[in-house]
Amino acid sequence: MTSLMPSTLDTTRAFVEPALRAAVGRLDPWSYRVTAYHLGWCDEDGQPTVGSGGKAIRPAMALLAAQAVGGLAGSAVPGAVAVELVHNFSLLHDDLLDRDTQRRHRRTVWAVWGEATAILTGDALLALAHEILLESPNPAAGRAAWLLASATRELTRGQTADLAFETRGDVALEECLDMAAAKTGSLLATSAGIGAVLGGGSDSTVDAMLRFGREFGLAFQLVDDVLGVWGDPAVTGKPVHSDLRARKKSLPVTYAAGQPDCAPELTAWLAGTGEPDPEGLPAIAALLEEAGARAWALAEAERRMGLAEQALLEVELEPHARAELLALARYVVERDR
């Protein structure tokens, strides 16, 4: 990590984790155990472990957004729990679909317990998210749940496109940006938007939060894609060149493929199908870098961050919470590079 932002994320965890644990505690014993493992609360044998869970970025965004529109952080807790549950629903299904065997330096749920467990536990978390949100006495809970459902559908649309792209040689950068906005932007947008809705924000502040989250989400995905090609496995917790192994049409790859002077070796590799030779991947990563893919992705991430910041500066918000939201977004996008 090149920057540290412990206080907001620690505060969020202290606020949200008891509610998240209470929610997950409602699951049947088997789904509970699988979810507790997935969230880093216990090991494969059910023995408690210490804090290797996710960073809780989405819950933090929900709480800060509620405060930014003048609400109490507490008003957004059911939304924070719900977005975290939907995020983990999607991780359980996506790890299976992508055949990823490692996440956060541990084996993924389908790799440990098989596909039925990953599918059904994911389904249970999605349903639980709606239960939790709709039990809230907050009068905006229904609108918040609608936002969540709509983001979930976008998320599945993005994942469907992502998988379809793996076997297509002609993916345009615009399609790829649309896929990333759906796959990653929609739930981050909803994390901020749901906080604003539950915090009692006006339509214009809710819209601003959604735009902020969507642009931030694209910046996040661009950086994630850079890490998927050039990231250090010790830091990412995934195998080296993981996205190249899966022939992901990620944003930097799609950018390079669309360059008129794309190197013939790279064009040939990009048009290939099937399991790639792992020994050839460092050369492919180098060709992508020479094609300007890494520089473009990082510059585009920066541009998207600027648009995200602009969205929040266009509406009236509580200044301290706005500053924290922007700092959180920056922290996430600047990680690990």
Added chain:
Amino acid sequence: MTSLMPSTLDTTRAFVEPALRAAVGRLDPWSYRVTAYHLGWCDEDGQPTVGSGGKAIRPAMALLAAQAVGGLAGSAVPGAVAVELVHNFSLLHDDLLDRDTQRRHRRTVWAVWGEATAILTGDALLALAHEILLESPNPAAGRAAWLLASATRELTRGQTADLAFETRGDVALEECLDMAAAKTGSLLATSAGIGAVLGGGSDSTVDAMLRFGREFGLAFQLVDDVLGVWGDPAVTGKPVHSDLRARKKSLPVTYAAGQPDCAPELTAWLAGTGEPDPEGLPAIAALLEEAGARAWALAEAERRMGLAEQALLEVELEPHARAELLALARYVVERDR
């Protein structure tokens, strides 16, 4: 079919299908096409087909329940669409998990397009159900959506148990009934309950509808389990002895296993694992029948139908709609035997 009940189901279809088609029409083109195939609206190549879709029992229950509590059928249309979408979400995932290759005399979605398509299309339908319901201006929409989420979680709990039972030799009848109540009863209960909620019913009528649906659901599952062992493939649309092939610990099988005088050949077969020899299955079906499993399941279904009817007779309801609900339940349970 030994009885015909076209009018209620036809009326429902006329009422709900346009709303269902509009909802499904929101999906991205790929998920739309897969869903349209699954619902029997088109063939594998996307060519329109005529009406081999489901019987729309759940939507019919929602509309009738709304009328039974004195509301308009129209008030329950978003609920009817939502329960049908959740039902089909669960079919898409369950067919994959059970490795069933046939449904309604056609290949299942995962068998045609693979597991990613079945998982993601299912996910999209679950999210879409909540979107549709929460867009309704009905003031009870939030409560209805909560019921739906809670039923979905029960459904996944039931399916998790069902799969776990396949590799267990010691499943008690009580566990099996709990599994069936979760897997089948919960969504049928919610179909009636959601109609009552959206129709403006009192808490006591909603409770009565939920109890009605749960008991009816158990009766339905008992009959379905009888068909899974002894059903005619030409009628069920599934392979002969389909539940025995999968070593399902269905209700009649679990009943027979728990009988003190269970034939040794049957006990040995029930304790076995792995793919069973198809040639031995007719003998197993005969032994189950000799053990009284079929007679018990049909009698228990009848008893559950009695409890379902009683639940509706204990509260004040519009008599015509109540009679139609009871007739619908009877029609469904008496099908095909």
